[in-house]
Amino acid sequence: MLYRETGQYKTDYAADMAIFPIRQDRLTLVLLLAVAFVGVPLLSYFHIWPFGQDYLLRAILLPFLILSLAAIGVNILVGYCGQLSLGSGAFMAIGAYSAYKLGTGVHIPLGLFNISIPALPVLLSILLGGFMSAIVGILFGIPSLRIKGLYLAVATLAAQFFFDWVFLRVPWFTNYAPSGSVNAPRLDFFGWLVATPIDRYLLCLMFVTVFALLAKNLVRGNIGRQWMAIRDMDIAAELMGIRPLYAKLTAFAVSSYIVGVAGALWAFIYLGSWEPQAFDINRSLQLLFIVIIGGLGSILGCFLGAGFILMLPIFLNQVPAAIGLPLHTDTITHLEFIIFGSLICYLLIKEPHGFARLISLAKEKLRLWPYPY
Amino acid sequence: MSGVLYSLVALGFVLIFKASGVFNFAQGAMVLLAGLALVRSLDLLVSKGFPFWAAVILGLVFAALIMALTAWLVERFVLGPLVNQDGLTLFMATIGATFVMEGVSQWVFGSDVYPLRLFPTDAWFLFEGSFPGGILVNKLDVWGGLIAGILVAGLAVFFQRTKTGRALRAVADDHAAAQSVGIPISWIWFVVWLVAGLVALVAATVWGTKLGVQFSITFLALKALPVLIIGGFTSIPGAIVGGLIVGAGEKIAEGFLGPHIGGGIEYWFAYVLALAVLLVRPQGLFGERIIERI
Numbered sequence: 001m002l003y004r005e006t007g008q009y010k011t012d013y014a015a016d017m018a019i020f021p022i023r024q025d026r027l028t029l030v031l032l033l034a035v036a037f038v039g040v041p042l043l044s045y046f047h048i049w050p051f052g053q054d055y056l057l058r059a060i061l062l063p064f065l066i067l068s069l070a071a072i073g074v075n076i077l078v079g080y081c082g083q084l085s086l087g088s089g090a091f092m093a094i095g096a097y098s099a100y101k102l103g104t105g106v107h108i109p110l111g112l113f114n115i116s117i118p119a120l121p122v123l124l125s126i127l128l129g130g131f132m133s134a135i136v137g138i139l140f141g142i143p144s145l146r147i148k149g150l151y152l153a154v155a156t157l158a159a160q161f162f163f164d165w166v167f168l169r170v171p172w173f174t175n176y177a178p179s180g181s182v183n184a185p186r187l188d189f190f191g192w193l194v195a196t197p198i199d200r201y202l203l204c205l206m207f208v209t210v211f212a213l214l215a216k217n218l219v220r221g222n223i224g225r226q227w228m229a230i231r232d233m234d235i236a237a238e239l240m241g242i243r244p245l246y247a248k249l250t251a252f253a254v255s256s257y258i259v260g261v262a263g264a265l266w267a268f269i270y271l272g273s274w275e276p277q278a279f280d281i282n283r284s285l286q287l288l289f290i291v292i293i294g295g296l297g298s299i300l301g302c303f304l305g306a307g308f309i310l311m312l313p314i315f316l317n318q319v320p321a322a323i324g325l326p327l328h329t330d331t332i333t334h335l336e337f338i339i340f341g342s343l344i345c346y347l348l349i350k351e352p353h354g355f356a357r358l359i360s361l362a363k364e365k366l367r368l369w370p371y372p373y
Numbered sequence: 374m375s376g377v378l379y380s381l382v383a384l385g386f387v388l389i390f391k392a393s394g395v396f397n398f399a400q401g402a403m404v405l406l407a408g409l410a411l412v413r414s415l416d417l418l419v420s421k422g423f424p425f426w427a428a429v430i431l432g433l434v435f436a437a438l439i440m441a442l443t444a445w446l447v448e449r450f451v452l453g454p455l456v457n458q459d460g461l462t463l464f465m466a467t468i469g470a471t472f473v474m475e476g477v478s479q480w481v482f483g484s485d486v487y488p489l490r491l492f493p494t495d496a497w498f499l500f501e502g503s504f505p506g507g508i509l510v511n512k513l514d515v516w517g518g519l520i521a522g523i524l525v526a527g528l529a530v531f532f533q534r535t536k537t538g539r540a541l542r543a544v545a546d547d548h549a550a551a552q553s554v555g556i557p558i559s560w561i562w563f564v565v566w567l568v569a570g571l572v573a574l575v576a577a578t579v580w581g582t583k584l585g586v587q588f589s590i591t592f593l594a595l596k597a598l599p600v601l602i603i604g605g606f607t608s609i610p611g612a613i614v615g616g617l618i619v620g621a622g623e624k625i626a627e628g629f630l631g632p633h634i635g636g637g638i639e640y641w642f643a644y645v646l647a648l649a650v651l652l653v654r655p656q657g658l659f660g661e662r663i664i665e666r667i
Contacts, residue, residue: 084461143648147655149460150396150606154598155651158644165640281595285468292465334480341472348469349454352462 003366019216036205041198057197064310065204066266071290071302072215073258078288079296080219081251082231083144087156088259088287090163091133093279095260096267097173099129103185103268104175123189126264133260134253136163141252145245148234160281167276181275184268200269207265211258216299218254227251228297259287293347295356304355312340376620377517378583381576382597383604383612384524385569391532391607392541392565394460394548395452398467401591402474403570406443408577408586409482411436412489433574440570443474448563456548456558475591484588489581517579524575525609528568532609537564545607599647605657614658619643 003024010016020026074088102125106117140159144152167173174182187194194203218224226247229237238244267274294305316336351357382400389397414435418428451466532538543551544561552558580590604615623642
């Protein structure tokens with residue numbers, strides 16, 4: 001009844017190829033964006049529950065947005081191009097540390113002459129941080145031309161452990177900080193000093209909106225179709241004239257770029273000061289979970305998966321306290337593990353294609369509702 | 374030498390991969406579970422006044438039963454419903470199973486470090502007459518090598534000579550085809566996970582004696598992945614040789630390269646070595662050649 005495209009005629013090709021060809025979808029998106037851009041900050045500004053506390057913005061919405069962004073990057077590689085990666089955490093770290101170095105000034109002594117770059121503006125350093133991550137991504141993507149699947153996963157695992165070690169042991173990256181932890185530079189975006197939770201939230205939201213739109217358009221276009229052809233059967237794709245070298249390496253580059261930018265945001269805006277542990281193997285696994293639970297090969301799925309993975313532990317933490325069960329903290333941690341693991345298994349069994357598939361099923365149902373003919 | 378230990382964990386991976394095409398992330402958690410079950414029951418029995426040898430036997434039986442139960446549960450509730458899904462989904466499912474196993478084993482058996490004393494840990498000095506000081510050989514390493522050798526021989530016989538072993542190889546080739554010629558796939562998977570669980574138990578006895586049974590075992594088990602790559606995913610001898618190469622290689626690299634570039638390279642050396650092997654020989658040293666068809 002509500003969700004039906006009857007009567008929405010398309011008179012040209014462009015309208016048919018629009019991102020959201022159905023009017024209701026467009027409306028929903030505009031509404032969502034309006035709520036996200038205007039509603040949440042307003043509610044938060046006037047301290048209306050539950051948006052009044054910083055907790056919601058700082059501890060839930062901010063990581064949700066950044067993880068969604070990182071998940072979009074991972075999804076491009078794993079979901080669209082079919083190259084399994086366990087090294088996303090490392091690429092986040094590369095983005096974060098490169099942005100940090102660029103934001104505080106780079107100085108490379110080379111004996112005879114030195115390379116010095118003055119401290120760049122924050123926005124530029126975040127974007128260039130993603131760029132560094134893309135370069136490393138291409139380097140670690142080269143083995144993907146020979147190997148695939150789980151073998152590739154181990155190759156990316158090499159990136160993960162290697163960069164963990166590099167950022168821990170090479171003091172140059174941390175500007176010789178004695179504790180090994182570094183602080184983000186001043187978040188000055190052309191005069192807009194990002195300090196309050198609302199500012200941070202809005203900034204991340206802008207990044208996420210731009211990159212989500214970009215990613216959505218990329219995967220709909222020529223290059224995205226090449227990725228999907230490679231994913232579905234690489235030999236057949238090659239025979240059809242798709243260059244695997246180009247397709248795979250662009251997937252690695254775009255994916256690591258987005259993941260790198262997400263890493264820089266995670267470090268600068270969410271954490272503020274961080275250590276290499278923020279980007280360890282668990283982060284990579286978490287991103288992979290988000291992508292798989294949300295739905296491989298779906299941008300929408302990244303948001304759903306990130307929301308789920310983020311909310312579940314918080315929920316599990318709150319429930320025993322809420323119903324008054326006096327549990328030991330150790331027990332709660334272990335129970336969290338157990339419930340989290342079983343839920344993952346359950347979801348995989350019930351819906352191996354993730355939440356995004358559930359949404360599209362619901363849409364199909366809605367189209368026929370309430371008269372199923 | 375930690376190489377033998379890596380080999381033992383890698384063996385479990387290879388078994389499950391060979392027989393079900395599942396890349397079993399949970400092997401590390403299974404080692405932890407087996408180790409905890411063994412060491413806790415052992416402590417309990419000894420404190421109840423059982424003689425040590427009886428406690429060891431009962432503890433081993435108890436841990437083996439736990440592993441059988443785990444195998445049954447995994448087959449019944451995780452992998453059974455996921456027959457014919459692609460490898461990535463199964464891989465993620467085993468990660469889910471890993472979380473559950475880690476949670477349950479620590480919840481039930483406790484999360485401290487428990488020392489295990491099954492094998493002697495002192496050392497022999499060989500060839501003391503030939504040159505001063507001689508060669509220091511840890512008895513535990515000898516035991517570990519012996520056990521690994523026996524395991525490999527036993528598994529080889531099991532895979533090549535028994536009916537179940539042949540069925541296992543058929544299932545590894547093609548689930549659907551194996552099912553259609555009447556091989557009960559759920560039973561086969563149970564057997565595989567059981568065998569992998571028992572290998573995990575053996576690994577846990579050696580690891581536990583060396584390091585104590587503790588949570589970090591699961592992280593060290595991640596090192597088994599490069600071992601597999603180097604040895605080849607489908608080869609049992611490959612797992613052993615790969616483990617030895619990684620174990621020796623990272624110690625040598627740490628000794629010779631470590632001081633020059635900051636130390637701690639044990640942390641990633643195995644992975645980068647695996648990456649190099651992948652570039653030259655994607656199927657590993659002993660793996661079957663990967664043939665691609667459309």
